[in-house]
Amino acid sequence: MNITDLFQRGEFVVSAEVGPPKGFHIDHLLEEAKTYLNTITAINVTDNQSSVMRLGSLAMCKALKDEGLTPIFQLTCRDRNRIALQSDLLSAAMFGIENLLLLTGDHTRMGDHPQSKPVFDLDSVSLIHAVKKLETGEDLGGSKLIGEPPKFAKGAVVSPCSDSVDAQLAKMERKVKAGADYFQTQAVYEPEKFIKFMEKAKQFGKPVQLGIVIPKSVGMAKFMNDNVAGIHVPQEMIEELKKDKEKTKAGITGVEIAARIIKECKPYCQGVHIMALGWESKVPNLLAQAEI
Amino acid sequence: MLITQLKPKDAIVSLVGGKTFIINCQGCKEVCFPEKEAAEIQKELVANGNVTGIITTDYICDPENMRLRLQKHKDKIEDADMVLVFSCGVGVQTVAEYFEDKKVCTGCDTYPLPGFQGVTPLTYDCNQCGECYLNYTGGICPITACSKSLVNGQCGGSKNGKCEVDNDMECGWERIYRRLEKIGRLDMLSCPTQVRNFATDEE
Numbered sequence: 483m484n485i486t487d488l489f490q491r492g493e494f495v496v497s498a499e500v501g502p503p504k505g506f507h508i509d510h511l512l513e514e515a516k517t518y519l520n521t522i523t524a525i526n527v528t529d530n531q532s533s534v535m536r537l538g539s540l541a542m543c544k545a546l547k548d549e550g551l552t553p554i555f556q557l558t559c560r561d562r563n564r565i566a567l568q569s570d571l572l573s574a575a576m577f578g579i580e581n582l583l584l585l586t587g588d589h590t591r592m593g594d595h596p597q598s599k600p601v602f603d604l605d606s607v608s609l610i611h612a613v614k615k616l617e618t619g620e621d622l623g624g625s626k627l628i629g630e631p632p633k634f635a636k637g638a639v640v641s642p643c644s645d646s647v648d649a650q651l652a653k654m655e656r657k658v659k660a661g662a663d664y665f666q667t668q669a670v671y672e673p674e675k676f677i678k679f680m681e682k683a684k685q686f687g688k689p690v691q692l693g694i695v696i697p698k699s700v701g702m703a704k705f706m707n708d709n710v711a712g713i714h715v716p717q718e719m720i721e722e723l724k725k726d727k728e729k730t731k732a733g734i735t736g737v738e739i740a741a742r743i744i745k746e747c748k749p750y751c752q753g754v755h756i757m758a759l760g761w762e763s764k765v766p767n768l769l770a771q772a773e774i
Numbered sequence: 775m776l777i778t779q780l781k782p783k784d785a786i787v788s789l790v791g792g793k794t795f796i797i798n799c800q801g802c803k804e805v806c807f808p809e810k811e812a813a814e815i816q817k818e819l820v821a822n823g824n825v826t827g828i829i830t831t832d833y834i835c836d837p838e839n840m841r842l843r844l845q846k847h848k849d850k851i852e853d854a855d856m857v858l859v860f861s862c863g864v865g866v867q868t869v870a871e872y873f874e875d876k877k878v879c880t881g882c883d884t885y886p887l888p889g890f891q892g893v894t895p896l897t898y899d900c901n902q903c904g905e906c907y908l909n910y911t912g913g914i915c916p917i918t919a920c921s922k923s924l925v926n927g928q929c930g931g932s933k934n935g936k937c938e939v940d941n942d943m944e945c946g947w948e949r950i951y952r953r954l955e956k957i958g959r960l961d962m963l964s965c966p967t968q969v970r971n972f973a974t975d976e977e
Contacts, residue, residue: 490888564969586929589939600922604969607926611967624967641930649951652963653927660926668930697901711933 483552484580485524486635486663489689495753496522497554497666497691498765500546502704511542512549518762519538522769524552524581526666526755530561533593540570544577554637555579558587563603564582564612564622571616575632583637583666584609607653607660610636614661638662640690641712643672650712651682658686666755668712669695671719671739673746680750689752694744696736696761696768700724733764741771748772776902777806778862786815789879789909792855793826794819795847797869799861812860812881813976819858826854835864837906840872848909863900863908863915870913870953877957878913880906885974904974912953919946925968 488495501510519525525546543553555574557567568619574582590600597655604612612622619631637674644650654665665683670676670693681692695713697703700723703715719739723730730736744754754774758765780786796816800911821823827850834840842853856877859866863884870878886902899918907916907925917923921939928947929937937945944962954960 565811586922586924588931591921591939602922603916603972605926606929607967611969641931644930645934646928646932646945646948646951649928650930650950652951652960655964656927656967659964688938709933711931714787749851769967 483524484633484635485552485554485637486689488523489664489752491522493753494748494774495524495689495691496520496756497524497753497770498598498756498758499526499528499651500542500671500762501531501540501759502527502542503549503703504534504536506537508537508542508545512545514762515551516549518765519551521766523753524554525555526554526583527586529558529585529586530593530769533560533588533590533595535593535595536721540577540579543574543579547577547579552581553579554583556580556583556585557609558585559606559609560587560590560600561606563601567609568612568616568621569594571613571634572627572632575634580633581637583639584613584662585639592749595712606638607656610638610657610660610662611741636661636663638665639668640665640683641668642683643668643670643675643714644712646676647679654683658688662688664689664691664752666691667693669693669706669710669757670747671697671713671745672713673743676747677750680747691753692744692747692751693755693757694740694768695757695759696733696740698733698736698759698761699730720744724742728774733761736761737764737768737771740768744768744772744774748774776802776804777885777887778808778860779885780808780811780815780828780860781881781883781906783815786858786881787819788860789881790819790822790824790856793824793853795826795851795854795857796828797834797857797859797861797881798828798830799834799846799859799865800830801834802862805862806887807860808882815881816860826850834859834861835868837868837872840868842882844872863902863906866906866908867900867913867915870908874953875956876958879909880913882906883974903970905971907968910968911950911964912952912957912962914946914953914960916946916950919949921946923970927963 527539527542546553586606612725640654706713831843860881865881883906885904930943937943
């Protein structure tokens with residue numbers, strides 16, 4: 483299923499995220515995905531997220547697809563040069579994986595192999611350009627592909643609550659020009675900022691999925707505020723998480739907050755992307771509370 | 775040793791919009807500079823009637839030295855809409871920093887050659903990538919100012935204007951954005967998608 487078709491039909495597209503493990507045993511992950519994520523449209527599979535070495539995104543996408551789920555293949559430019567990236571894109575096409583999320587990727591220094599060589603032969607924009615080129619039947623080197631060219635839904639990311647939002651919009655425009663079909667955003671905790679951003683972003687005419695990370699604890703909120711780019715959890719939300727420790731621990735407060743954000747932003751966007759970070763079991767309840 | 779090579783003539787001609795002041799830097803003995811070709815193309819630019827002045831000097835990579843050299847030509851520079859520099863990447867970046875409100879462009883690409891690299895005081899880095907991006911970025915080098923050497927804009931990794939890799943380092947692309955805003959050239963950000971050519975390293 484190509485998710486751009488759904489956007490075109492005006493559907494509110496819901497996706498969630500699965501992070502492959504450090505290891506190759508995925509039975510419980512598949513079980514979780516089948517149990518909690520079977521009603522949503524698509525599932526992102528992260529690509530060595532946070533520069534930590536894990537099972538490959540492509541293999542996990544294939545496993546999800548075999549279970550009848552719709553994967554979104556996340557592909558970063560950190561670990562592969564343009565030959566490997568294009569090769570993996572062809573592999574994805576062969577597996578019938580139609581949805582992509584194309585990113586620059588965190589620096590190798592951020593992860594568990596800080597000694598490794600960061601590649602960044604391409605970046606998010608030139609990677610979108612490369613996919614677009616493959617879709618015309620030609621690779622970046624100018625050689626023709628044999629047979630019918632692949633066709634993908636080309637996703638990209640944008641950070642609506644970043645402290646340099648105008649620069650983010652400029653980058654978003656570059657991605658649109660390069661061929662991006664849809665966007666997923668960094669986690670949003672400030673709906674008013676998101677709505678303001680969307681007022682400017684709607685000029686590009688591309689569907690945008692609101693990014694949601696369920697806040698699990700006060701510590702997590704503070705950690706994100708100090709360390710994660712483009713995320714700011716407002717103080718009153720932190721107070722809300724502080725108020726009832728048991729309720730927060732059970733995930734009830736976090737889900738309430740996330741549902742509220744989704745409801746507030748829903749009229750301004752075309753979908754939602756939930757990064758549950760291990761709380762996949764809470765996704766159905768979150769969607770119910772958000773009335774999706 | 776470095777080789778500075780002229781950008782294609784069309785590229786240089788298309789850079790020149792409005793009145794232009796030209797700086798040639800021929801200081802380093804370690805830098806191979808295309809003197810004849812540069813003079814030829816500058817003659818053509820003069821014939822088009824848009825050049826307010828040309829100087830040939832040395833070591834513009836040294837900010838103090840550059841300031842002294844340029845002071846004498848203050849009027850001609852003020853009269854110009856842009857400054858076109860024929861030098862290595864370090865020289866162009868030094869000039870761009872000095873004229874923070876003026877558009878500064880480079881007419882050259884800088885390539886490396888094995889051997890002694892000269893004695894330039896490296897306030898600004900040039901990786902000698904062979905396809906100088908300074909014309910797209912307001913004179914701030916994305917190859918050296920960005921930890922990932924991105925050429926199509928910033929990643930999502932900067933927090934409070936600092937790079938995700940190094941908290942002491944300002945995000946190069948946020949610097950570029952602010953600079954382009956200041957010189958009124960944010961339109962440069964909608965240039966075509968850049969795909970780096972790593973084959974230039976081998977020359």
